[in-house]
Amino acid sequence: MSCVPVIMDDGIKTCANCGKQGSDSVVLKNCTACRLVKYCGVDCQRAHRKQHKKACKQRAAELKDEQLFGQGKRGMKDCPFCRTRYPCNDADALAMVQTRVSKKDPVAINHFGECCYLGMNGQQKDVPRAITLWKNAAELGSIDALYNLGIRYANGDGVEQDKAKAVEFYKKAAMQGSAAARHNLGCIETEKGNYNRAVRHLLISAKMGDNSSVDYIKRAFKAGLATKEQYAQALKGHREALEEMKSHDRDEAKRLRDEQGLRTDYVFAGMVALSLRRMSDAPWGDKEAEAPSSCPRPSSHLPPVRRPLPGPQG
Numbered sequence: 001m002s003c004v005p006v007i008m009d010d011g012i013k014t015c016a017n018c019g020k021q022g023s024d025s026v027v028l029k030n031c032t033a034c035r036l037v038k039y040c041g042v043d044c045q046r047a048h049r050k051q052h053k054k055a056c057k058q059r060a061a062e063l064k065d066e067q068l069f070g071q072g073k074r075g076m077k078d079c080p081f082c083r084t085r086y087p088c089n090d091a092d093a094l095a096m097v098q099t100r101v102s103k104k105d106p107v108a109i110n111h112f113g114e115c116c117y118l119g120m121n122g123q124q125k126d127v128p129r130a131i132t133l134w135k136n137a138a139e140l141g142s143i144d145a146l147y148n149l150g151i152r153y154a155n156g157d158g159v160e161q162d163k164a165k166a167v168e169f170y171k172k173a174a175m176q177g178s179a180a181a182r183h184n185l186g187c188i189e190t191e192k193g194n195y196n197r198a199v200r201h202l203l204i205s206a207k208m209g210d211n212s213s214v215d216y217i218k219r220a221f222k223a224g225l226a227t228k229e230q231y232a233q234a235l236k237g238h239r240e241a242l243e244e245m246k247s248h249d250r251d252e253a254k255r256l257r258d259e260q261g262l263r264t265d266y267v268f269a270g271m272v273a274l275s276l277r278r279m280s281d282a283p284w285g286d287k288e289a290e291a292p293s294s295c296p297r298p299s300s301h302l303p304p305v306r307r308p309l310p311g312p313q314g
Contacts, residue, residue: 016052017044034059068171069200090122097121106140109133113148117158127158138169146173147181154184163188174201179208186213195225203230207237209245214238 013028014021016037022028028038031045034056039045097115100108113133119125131152137145150169153162167188173181186201199220206213217234220226 013038015040015044017048020044031056033057034063067175069204094122104140106137106142106145109137109140110142110145110148113137113145117148131158138172143173143176143178146170146176147178150181150184174204177208179205179210179213182208183210183213186216195220199226199230203234203237206234207241209238209241211238 015026015028016031016039018040020026020040022038022040026040028040031037031039031052036055036059037048037052039048094115097108097112101112110133113130115121115123116126116133117130131149134142134145134148134152138149146169150166150173152158152166153169154166155161167185170178170181170185170188174185182201182205186198186205189195189198189201199217202213202217202220206217214234217226217231221228221231
């Protein structure tokens, strides 16, 4: 039997091993890895395994790539102007966060983890506690927590360094819409010499508004590692993303934040590993390190983590 679905003239599918037709009494089930073929039972699946193995692995890999390189969800997060006034002291800010943490709010738990990591909002710096909080938040659905864990495992910060595990966290975050995680995946593929995959990742993050990704695709284009069409797509997608996010209220909030010397939108602006953000070893890379442009954002309904703007990275 072949490794493609066997379909009769009338559209009825058959078992890939024995040829038995599906019916009310014979339920055919897909190969769960590739979904190319169907079987009438476990015995047929086992008997057909040797013949099907090569095609199964190839299609399973294709399916994973389709999922990985599918456009991540992009869109505005919760409105930053919900009219809830932020507390003006650490004690009240902490109480506000802990109330939501007690209700298992993944955004609040991730934010509390950031406070513990930075030692802000009345918290002592406690990296192990931050890791635990991020793991809890990730299990509850926090994309930023997945990204934060990816950074920690990539750099061995608070955990044993495990770059494979970091990639898995980045992949999960990227597939749920994290431009920063997507950018880091592009950097990792560059370090491996997989430039086609790197550009595919960077194209997606550029179209989500990531400035660094556009810059790197420009360098890749100049180095002959990205096409003119890809560079044009990155520019167009990036411009459209910025237009989509533009608003008078957002600009006004940024002005007020800058006047106060605070950054509430990019809590971890100085924490992303430069090795992942600059691609200095890539054929199109610069020798100078640059500050990251995409970092996880805390919930707009939570008190800001108060710290000065990070200085230039060098």
